[in-house]
Amino acid sequence: MGDPREPPEGAPEGGSGNEDEYRSVVFDESFVRAARIQELSARERLGGGFGRATRPRIRLGPLGTVPRQAVALLLVIVLAFAAAVYFGISSPSREGTRPAGSQLTVSLMALSPTATVQPVGDPAHPFAALPVGYGDGSAGLGVPAAAATAHFTKIEVTRALDTVQRYLVASSLAPRALTQGDTGDVRTFVTPGELAQYDQSMATASDDQHHAATGWIVRFDPAQVALATASVKVTGDVRVDESGDGTLRISTDHTFVYALRAAGAPESAPVTLQSVRRELHFDLDRGDIAAGQLRLVDSVLQSGPTACGVPLANYLQPILAAPGGTAPPAPPAIDPGNHARPAWQQCGVLANG
Template identity: 40%
Template sequence: MAGSVDPPDGTPDGTPEGRPGGGEDEYRSVVFDESFIRAARLRELSAQERLDGRSGDPVRHRTDGSGQGPGEGRGGDRDDGSVPPRSQRHGSRTGALALVLVVAMIFAAAVHLVSRGPHGPPFDQPAQPARMSVVALAPQGPVPGGTPAELYTRAPAAQHRTGAAGVTLPPARSTAHFTQSQVLAALSTAKDYLVQSSLDPDVLSGSTDRPVRLLLDPDQLAQFDRSLDRPAADGRHTVGGWLVRFDPDRVVLADPEVRVHGTLGYTETSADELEVVSQHTFTYALRPVSSDTGAEDASLFTVRRELRFHFDREDLRLHRAELVTSSLWAGPLDCAADLSGTLSPLLAGQRATSTTAPATDPYGMAPASAAPACAALAPDAQPTPP
């Protein structure tokens, strides 16, 4: 039977079977010889290695001739050829997470500081005691009387606005260190203080002082409370320095619509402080407690208030004010009246018993401001005769 038969000693020169002619085989380039296999970096884990907890990674790196696997010293295989323990891999992840948290905290702190304003965090300056003065304006004749409507028509307050509408705000513009919104906050707080301390019927009658107290810097609350509890004409503790309050045993409002006229202004006194100055005239229609509502024995009482406020950034944020100075001129009043406490106006038909300020004893223990100041009430400031 014809056919090719391999020589007894195999094909000469390593020529594959059925490939006569010898020479290089065309498939030799794809045959993995022993040197290629020894150079392989990976090998399958043994059964024991799989039981040791590395079944999730079926292969591992082989060590090279230097005894180190690839990546040795950079989190790769250890010297014994095994992968790092799970605890080491978990520690690496924990460190990375901690780094991310630190970066996030730094970023959050930066955002918080930026949100507090372009000029850094608020700086809360301690408030100083307020300085105040009250001046009585004594009439030169009897106090004019009539109905509230008639009196207002014949008085300079005829063209003034009523209530809070008379406390108008100027245009708010940014300053060198304060934004427009911060300036507006200072003006708004000053207006609220004027409204609560000069127009609130309950404050005027002495029923409460809470609306005014809530607007003051906490550093001034002790001075405020002392002034209302134990008033004194010492330039620090007069009731009229903080608010307008009438003697509830003598007078009441004859008309709840108080006439108001004045201005508000502001300026930056330092990089950390705004100043607001208010100058307003308040005209009240009053009547004796014993008279009937709508009676013709009402009279007008005029109060001129000049207040100076300071605001740091903490005050602006908390909607509160530091009262620096307060000056009040009020009439018709008697120069002999005690101006440290509630105001006791002269009513329709009454005359001042004294139009001269009491003498001041320069050797006395009380400061010069303790004696109530007094001045004449201009006739033009009162309603004209009918």
């Protein structure tokens, strides 16, 4: 029986019947796809409308050899990427949802003594005459135990309280900020939406209710004032609430007492106690809590003994006691008809002054 691969009449004359001898003229698929012309299909030839049996092949560059499924998948990926970019740009970002412009409102008040400012009796123990209830440094901040609120978990509240406490330490207790002119440590707590306002307050402090450096930091002029001791006495409390479904509101109200002397004075120089009350309101969203930052929205500060009428926006200006005491200057007269003086600038009377 003959080979089934051979035709019934046998192999043609002059050839071996082997397909190998035709392989040099067989066109593979890549050769066909690369052709510059394409033969019309039977349907196209029967339908007419073509004056020739072939048409030019549309060239797609490197895509011309890519299977149709791959091209379709590529188009889907490109469209998905374009949609992601569009919605990422058009949707509001976390920073973009923050209100623009000045966000912090500051109120400053000098507390003027009615009597001569006397130095402490014992410079080695400057706080001996303080009433009961003042703690030493952060121990006096009175930060409460965290508890979940309506929209924030206990863990989120714990982190928010920790951020506020660290801010209070950096801005009210740290010698670097108090008398050494440092502003960088406090800046790390400021949200991106308030950085411009913060930087302007430090560069060009102004008592315009928005750009007072002392609204952010308790600080004294290093050229005029020095700490007699790094210890600071504190009393006050911290309250937790919500100002919206996505915003945690933390309010603090503290009185800080500093032991001060003139800059460059010896340790035997007179020491003066300066009281500063800070009432602050912070807003923190979940992004702030995760980043360890906060938004200070309201700052009220009272400082005494301080002369009425002195500028407090850049540095607090205490009345330092001389060895025999320092008499405070008379408060300036205020003309209600003088609109050149801001109406919000206030001065109070220091109790037991």
